[in-house]
Amino acid sequence: MAIGFRHHLQQQLHRLAVNAARPFVSWAEPWEGVDPVSFFMQGPSCGFRERFFWADRTGGTILVGLGSVYAIETEKADSRFDDVEAGRRRWEKEMEPYGAVDAPPLLFGGFSFDPYRPGTDIWRGFPAGKLVAPAALLAVRNGKTTLTVTMPTHQQGRDWERIGRLLERISGPMAAPKQLPRLVSDEEEEKERWLAAVHKAITSIRAGELDKVVLARARRLAFAKTVDAAAVLQRLREQQPFAYIFAFEQDGRCFIGASPEQLVQKEGKTCRSVCLAGSVRRGAAMEEDERLGAWLQADRKNNEEHQFVVQMIGRLFSSVCETVEMPPAPQLLKLPHIQHLCTPVVGRGCRERSVLRLVEMMHPTPALGGTPRDRALEVIRALEPLDRGWYAAPIGWVDGDGNGEWAVAIRSALLAGKEAMLFAGCGIVADSDPDSEYEETNVKMAPMLSALGVMNDG
Ligand SMILES: C=C(O[C@@H]1C=C(C(=O)O)C=C[C@H]1O)C(=O)O
Ligand SMILES: [Mg+2]
Structure with a gap:
């Protein structure tokens, strides 16, 4: 055949x-x-x-x-x-x-x-x-x-x-992806330094210099052997059924992840996006999980974080589309390790011909950068020692007609030989507490840790 x-x-x-x-x-x-x-x-x-x-x-x-x-x-x-x-x-x-x-x-x-x-x-x-x-x-x-x-x-x-x-x-017999190798080292930026950066960001926000900024941190894992991207991909597909699963590899370096966050999709004259910001972990039992979800939906700080994204995406869609629809209050998006406040947005009668134009206008949304955008980017440059590279940035596809779909590359890792660099960030607002934000980044790293076989969460 x-x-x-x-x-x-x-x-x-x-x-x-x-x-x-x-x-x-x-x-x-x-x-x-x-x-x-x-x-x-x-x-x-x-x-x-x-x-x-x-x-x-x-x-x-x-x-x-x-x-x-x-x-x-x-x-x-x-x-x-x-x-x-x-x-x-x-x-x-x-x-x-x-x-x-x-x-x-x-x-x-x-x-x-x-x-x-x-x-x-x-x-x-x-x-x-x-x-x-x-x-x-x-x-x-x-x-x-x-x-x-x-x-x-x-x-x-x-x-x-x-x-x-x-x-x-x-067409021949298929080999299974390679086994995941054993972890040999695990390094991250000093926790105290990251907490101090978050503290500084909160001080600037309370002083009225900006409204929101997203600060990220990285964790570098080293393994006994090369990490097989196909094995990680397979596990992400099994473990993260409601996420965008992506991988972009060149010359053996692979950026891979399972992102729940759509940046923008364009299909003819219809475009879609999802405002995603505001987070809490999943509960172990149903009762606890529902309690955490209800807390998230009512929490002022998380709703504030979320509303900056809704305002920006709503305004942007209104400027390029004839009509914009979104629910009046955020919904809950439940993923295996984390739950988020989520507002889907649909724009009809879109005047842009290429999804790439929409990507340009939208990146970075306040979910990954902050508000106001330029001020937030300056604060990130000043307070974050990290090279984000393609983390928290648009990843996706476009066809010859300009249609396509793009996600925000979060819940991701860069695989390079025996190493994996993981990234996670969180939205800092006036009412943020540095320790809870640190905990939130840990929850956001869980999907990649689990796909890499480092965290066993059954
Ligand atoms: C920055 C990340 O996630 C973003 C930040 C969120 C928050 O602070 O609540 C929620 C979803 C994402 O928009 C990440 O996962 O690294
Ligand atoms: Mg948050």
Whole structure:
């Protein structure tokens, strides 16, 4: 079956390439029975140096990409969104899609949190902005799986060889992801220093210098062996069913996570977002859990944290959409380790053509930066010693029409060889208590710790 399929694909692409008027062609073909994580796993052994994984909150859309046939990368802080959007438009013109119409080729991408802050070596390969068109894309939508292969028309050799290998391997018996290695060290920023930074932020807020700022901290884990991204991905999929599961890997460095937070989705003229801020842990028994949830919904400090996000996203959607709908009071979003205040927002009659424009306007929302935005970014630069890299920044995909979905890359870790760097932050407002905020960041690291096999929470 694999040989027949491979031949068929190659013939289609060859025929298209010969007649194509544009520099790239793609062919999409239904391809049932392939597991997305197994597909992801095959990347390195087939010679692909880039891998991408995306599953939306419902698990209804799963996108897995291997390789890179077209990439847009920018380090320009002032123009990064323009650069990336210009690259997307160029892509739209240079690309001829054929085959199954419901599976168009797309670009995976990500941005750094703060391009004005000098980057450190740990985030090598993760620039201020990047979009990549994979050579092979596996897409699961509405229960149907398709493979889309994208090739430059002038030269198909190297990537074609890799795809041939991929088709061969994926039809054979599947290996399981590697076992997770043993933890050998665990370092974090000194707790007292972080608490002092939070204390300073509270003082500035009470002095009226700003309303809210999000401060983050990191934890560096070292393992006895290399951490297999596919194994972590598999566990995240099992353990975090209502989160966006994402992975963005290049040259063996993989940024991975399970984020509950949608930044923005655009589908035609409809756009959606979720305001997420205000948190408490889950209770051990149902009664305690409900009590904590009711406390969160009534708590003034958490509601204040939340309202800054609602105001900003509501205002922004109103400026680009004809109508905006949102519930009058926040709902509870319950995840395995944590519960949040949550306000979904829907905008109709959106005037922007590309989701990337919406990403640009929205990042960073007060859920990850603060209010007012510029003042909060200054406070983060002054008080946070961390290089956030792509943590707390937009990650997602866009297609040739400008539709796509982006999440905020939180509950995440950067995997590099035997090391994993975990990140978590929390919204500081006038009524914050440093010790409770510290505890909140611990709860937010639990999903990644559990996926890495470091925390056993059954
Ligand atoms: C910053 C993070 O989470 C954000 C902060 C929240 C809060 O402070 O209550 C809640 C959800 C997220 O918007 C994180 O998980 O690292
Ligand atoms: Mg909070």
